[in-house]
Amino acid sequence: MKLTEFRIENYRCIQDSGWVQVDDIGVIVGKNESGKTSLLKALWKFKPFNDDDKYNLDREWPRGRRKELSPEKVIATVRFKFEPEEITHIGEIDETAKGITAVEIQRKYNGHYVYTFSPKNPTDDRGIDWVVNLLDRKLSELPEGFSEHFKNQFEPALKTFMEQVRTKGGSKYALTKLPDFKNKFPSFAYPNYPQNQQDNQAIPKLSELVDATIKEIEATPWRLIVDAVHERLPTFIYMDDYRRFCGTAQLDDVKNRRDGKRLTAEDETLLQIMEMSGLDFDAEVEKGQAENREQRKLDMNDASVTLTNLIADRWSQKKYEVEFHADGQHFITFVKDADSKILVPLEERSKGFQWFFSFDMMFMYETKGKFENSIVLLDEPGLHLHAAAQADLLKRIKQYGKDNQLIYSTHLPFMIDFTRLDNIFVAEDLPKQGVKVHKNWATADKDARFTLQAALGLSWSQSLFVGQYNLVVEGVTDFWFLSCMSTILRDAGQVGLDDQLVVTPVGGASKAAYVGTILHGQKLNVAVLLDSDPEGTNTYEQLVKQWILDAKHVLRVGDVLGDKNQRTLEDLFDENYYLSHVNSAYQKELGGQPLAISADKATAIVDRVEEALKTKGVDKFNKGRVAKRIMDELPRKKLADLAPGTVEKFKKIIVAINSVVADWRKSG
Numbered sequence: 198m199k200l201t202e203f204r205i206e207n208y209r210c211i212q213d214s215g216w217v218q219v220d221d222i223g224v225i226v227g228k229n230e231s232g233k234t235s236l237l238k239a240l241w242k243f244k245p246f247n248d249d250d251k252y253n254l255d256r257e258w259p260r261g262r263r264k265e266l267s268p269e270k271v272i273a274t275v276r277f278k279f280e281p282e283e284i285t286h287i288g289e290i291d292e293t294a295k296g297i298t299a300v301e302i303q304r305k306y307n308g309h310y311v312y313t314f315s316p317k318n319p320t321d322d323r324g325i326d327w328v329v330n331l332l333d334r335k336l337s338e339l340p341e342g343f344s345e346h347f348k349n350q351f352e353p354a355l356k357t358f359m360e361q362v363r364t365k366g367g368s369k370y371a372l373t374k375l376p377d378f379k380n381k382f383p384s385f386a387y388p389n390y391p392q393n394q395q396d397n398q399a400i401p402k403l404s405e406l407v408d409a410t411i412k413e414i415e416a417t418p419w420r421l422i423v424d425a426v427h428e429r430l431p432t433f434i435y436m437d438d439y440r441r442f443c444g445t446a447q448l449d450d451v452k453n454r455r456d457g458k459r460l461t462a463e464d465e466t467l468l469q470i471m472e473m474s475g476l477d478f479d480a481e482v483e484k485g486q487a488e489n490r491e492q493r494k495l496d497m498n499d500a501s502v503t504l505t506n507l508i509a510d511r512w513s514q515k516k517y518e519v520e521f522h523a524d525g526q527h528f529i530t531f532v533k534d535a536d537s538k539i540l541v542p543l544e545e546r547s548k549g550f551q552w553f554f555s556f557d558m559m560f561m562y563e564t565k566g567k568f569e570n571s572i573v574l575l576d577e578p579g580l581h582l583h584a585a586a587q588a589d590l591l592k593r594i595k596q597y598g599k600d601n602q603l604i605y606s607t608h609l610p611f612m613i614d615f616t617r618l619d620n621i622f623v624a625e626d627l628p629k630q631g632v633k634v635h636k637n638w639a640t641a642d643k644d645a646r647f648t649l650q651a652a653l654g655l656s657w658s659q660s661l662f663v664g665q666y667n668l669v670v671e672g673v674t675d676f677w678f679l680s681c682m683s684t685i686l687r688d689a690g691q692v693g694l695d696d697q698l699v700v701t702p703v704g705g706a707s708k709a710a711y712v713g714t715i716l717h718g719q720k721l722n723v724a725v726l727l728d729s730d731p732e733g734t735n736t737y738e739q740l741v742k743q744w745i746l747d748a749k750h751v752l753r754v755g756d757v758l759g760d761k762n763q764r765t766l767e768d769l770f771d772e773n774y775y776l777s778h779v780n781s782a783y784q785k786e787l788g789g790q791p792l793a794i795s796a797d798k799a800t801a802i803v804d805r806v807e808e809a810l811k812t813k814g815v816d817k818f819n820k821g822r823v824a825k826r827i828m829d830e831l832p833r834k835k836l837a838d839l840a841p842g843t844v845e846k847f848k849k850i851i852v853a854i855n856s857v858v859a860d861w862r863k864s865g
Contacts, residue, residue, distance in 0.1 A: 198277040198429050200572055200602050201299070207270045207306075208239040209257055212631035220620055222594060223604040224613065225634065227624035232632030233606035234437070236624060237574040240604070241435035243273040243304050254306045259631070268307035276301045283429065290425060291418030294319040300426055312423050321419040325367040328414060329359050332371070335410045342399035344392040350385035354378070368414050375414075379407045429570075431602070436559055437576040443467050444530025444543035448482045448523075466555070469562045470530060473507065474500035474521065485526040497521040508557045517550075552582065553590070560597070573597060575605035579612055587611040619707050664699035666858050667723040669713045671733070674824040675726065676702040678766050681831050682847040689836035694851055695858045706736040713740060713751075722861045724854065728765040729755030730801055750857055757853045758846060763801040767820065769846040772802060775823070779806055782822040786815050 205214040210232050217223070217236075225233050242252050258266050278299045279287065288295040299315040323331075336355055339348060358378050362371045382403060386396035443463035451464050460468075471478050476496070484493045497520075504519045516535035521528070531540040532550070543554065560573065575594075579587045591614060594603055606624075607613070613621070622634050670676055679700060683693030694700070703712050709725050716723040725740060727733035733753060741748045755764040767775060780791050792813070794805040807818035836844060 198279060198283065198426070198431060200431070201276045201278050203240055203243075203276065204274045205236055205239040206272060206274070207259060207262075207265075208252075208272050209235040209259060210626060210632050211235055211239065212259060214632055214634045217622055217634045219602060219604065221598040221602055222614070222620055223602075224621045225604065225606040225624050226608060226621060227606070228608070231624045231626050232634075233624045234576050235632065236634060237435060237576050237604065237606060239272055240275075240572075241433045241574050243275055243302075244430050244433050246432050246434060251308055252304075252306045258306075269305055271303045271305050271311075274301060274303045277430075287422055287425065290421050291319055293317075293418055294422050297422075302430075310427070312426070314422070319418040319422050321417050323368040323414060323417055325363055328368045328371050329363055331410060331413060332359050332362065335406055335413075336403075340399060340402040340406070342395060342402070344387045344396050346387040346392065347385045347396045347399075351382075354381065354385070368417070371414055372411060375407055375411050379404055432571045433574060434560060434571050435574045435576070436556060436578075444470060446528055447526050448478070448485055448528050449526045452479070452482050466558070467528075469558060470504070471500075473558060473562060474504040474519075476500045476521075481523065481528070482526070485523065493523060497523055507561065508554070552579065553586075571601045573601055573603040573605075575603070577607060578605050579607075579609060584611045621711075664697060665722060666695065666698045666861055667716055667721060668698055668700045668854060669709045669716070669723060669725045670700060670702050671706050671709050671726070671728060672704055673702040674821060675766050676700050677824060677828050678769075678847075679726075679850070681828065683851060684832070685834065685836055685839070686844075686848065686851070691836070691848070692851065692855065695855050698854070698858055706732040710736045710739050722858075724750040724752060724857045726752045726850075726854065727754070728763075728801070729753045729760070730763045730765065730804075749860070752850075752853055752857070754850065757850055762799040763804065765801045765803055766850075767803050767823075768801055769850070770827075770843050771840040774840065774843075775802055775827075776806075778823045778826045782826050783810065783815065786810070787813060 200219050202216050202218045204216050205211050214232075214236060225236065227233050239252075239257075242250055252272055254266065254268055258270075276299065279297070284298055287297050294314075297314045297317065297319065301313045301315065303311040303313075305311070332355070337352075339351065343351075358374070361374070382400045383397065386400070387393050443466050446464065446467050451460075451467065454460050454464055455468075468478055471481070481493075481496075484496075487493070501518070501520045504521075505517075517532050518535055520531040520533060520540060522531065523529075530543045532543050532546055532554075533540050543551070546554075556575075556578070560571075578594075579590045582590060587609060588611060591612060594605065595614070597603055605612070622636055624632060624634050626632050670679065679694065687693040701712065703709050706727055709727065713723050713725040725736075727736055737751055737753060740751050754766060754768070755762060758764060758769075776792065776794065780787060783792070792806065792809050794802070794809045797805065803818065803820050806820075810818050
């Protein structure tokens with residue numbers, strides 16, 4: 198099962214978060230007190246590892262809405278889609294379940310789940326004939342021990358009951374009336390001793406048959422499918438940045454607190470460490486009182502190696518080893534660097550190390566060591582980690598995302614994955630609306646935008662220079678081509694790009710959308726130049742229809758050229774000219790043979806080149822290699838050296854961009 202989207206309502210500061218779509222990894226950003234923690238905690242309690250972590254109506258119901266307070270209120274609504282194997286399994290349970298591909302599940306304050314399947318629900322009722330046949334099969338043959346008198350009373354009563362089931366509603370009637378039917382059994386008993394005692398001794402066996410029949414009728418296709426799906430629900434694991442694992446304790450004191458149900462958070466983490474290491478806590482308490490120290494030392498060593506093998510290689514900053522020592526009831530966990538003999542208690546390691554250690558221990562514990570089928574919720578992870586360690590954590594998150602889904606909140610620029618800007622949501626606490634979670638960066642407040650803005654600036658190594666007039670382009674090759682052609686035109690006495698225009702390359706259409714939105718949200722003049730391909734078209738739709746950037750400020754190469762086909766800036770060059778540089782850049786891979794590409798002019802040349810290279814065993818076309826070769830010679834060329842068609846096409850692009858700048862100047 199894969200989580201596709203969720204919605205939180207009626208929880209602390211959240212009235213209605215709105216739908217939050219989730220892929221393998223989701224990121225929630227926002228300033229302090231924006232509702233990020235409430236969002237994650239409400240989602241965690243949908244199905245936590247420990248079901249004692251229930252919703253608390255008294256403590257978690259939103260303030261100021263007391264008249265609406267009810268245990269029937271829904272908090273979390275979660276939608277899942279099924280994997281192919283699950284779709285097959287569900288369809289095999291009952292004919293009415295075939296074709297079911299997804300489910301929406303709500304959880305209420307009282308803990309109850311409500312299931313709605315898609316595109317249809319399985320039947321919640323057994324057929325009348327099925328119920329009648331079940332009653333006949335289960336109850337018509339009485340257990341041994343009943344008198345003839347009981348049988349003569351029971352058989353017509355059963356037939357009457359079966360007829361009532363047939364005429365008055367099938368399974369629902371049967372479930373309602375079977376308990377009443379069972380209560381009549383004592384009246385069927387022989388009135389006189391000893392046969393009366395004989396019948397009454399046999400009645401419990403018949404009552405057990407009735408109870409079993411009730412359970413079988415209750416097991417409707419709906420119930421069977423709900424049970425099957427519930428068993429497969431992923432575990433939700435929540436961790437905030439303040440959880441610390443304790444590795445030192447007096448074992449007998451911990452045992453006393455456990456037996457008295459007074460365990461502290463430190464006690465619980467110690468027990469988790471011991472369990473993951475294969476140590477039996479009660480056995481270790483007993484060994485603490487024993488004379489034989491040798492076996493205990495061997496056990497400690499074995500457990501140390503066990504835990505080290507499980508998690509030590511997950512911390513790439515330094516290799517480390519875990520060592521357990523025990524002296525009587527005193528138990529201590531040391532962690533030493535692999536290349537050092539110095540033992541350091543776990544609690545004295547760096548905060549960053551403790552965070553990684555606690556994260557791995559909790560994740561391993563709550564997934565029973567499988568590291569899969571979980572939805573991991575991290576609240577502000579990596580606060581105490583160095584920037585390099587935050588990069589480690591980001592890699593770890595991607596690794597866990599292969600077998601689990603992961604949602605985390607952050608305000609750290611280094612915790613933003615620049616290859617996945619599409620999975621970032623902003624959380625805002627809006628007046629009279631409560632917390633809303635959305636992707637609309639243009640309308641978000643400046644504090645909410647700061648994380649992404651700062652992260653993008655870091656990603657470009659401080660190359661984001663914002664001016665009065667700004668043009669965002671998809672990639673550095675677009676920046677090269679535009680800047681170079683602008684210079685060539687100016688040198689020839691013609692019009693180049695406006696001198697006050699700042700051109701910023703961002704590395705993809707999706708990033709162009711975010712950067713353009715942020716700059717626009719800061720009341721800056723910004724235009725975006727996009728390729729006329731599917732990704733560029735999708736970004737155009739986002740910018741114009743969702744993120745309120747004026748359509749005339751979002752330029753697509755094909756639109757500017759009056760060409761309805763897929764076009765990139767590479768298509769502005771003469772095809773033979775561009776191909777000559779492809780052949781030069783890929784001379785080794787092509788064995789000196791020129792590359793033959795498709796004649797389909799409706800497709801962008803970079804896509805046709807990539808397709809042709811695949812036939813030569815080159816999986817990915819690096820258009821930057823070709824662009825660098827073009828840029829090695831292009832700055833030395835004069836306007837007369839270039840193909841007329843190329844010049845005219847670039848002039849159209851530059852004129853369109855300058856026209857936008859002129860509009861900005863005119864409007865002030």
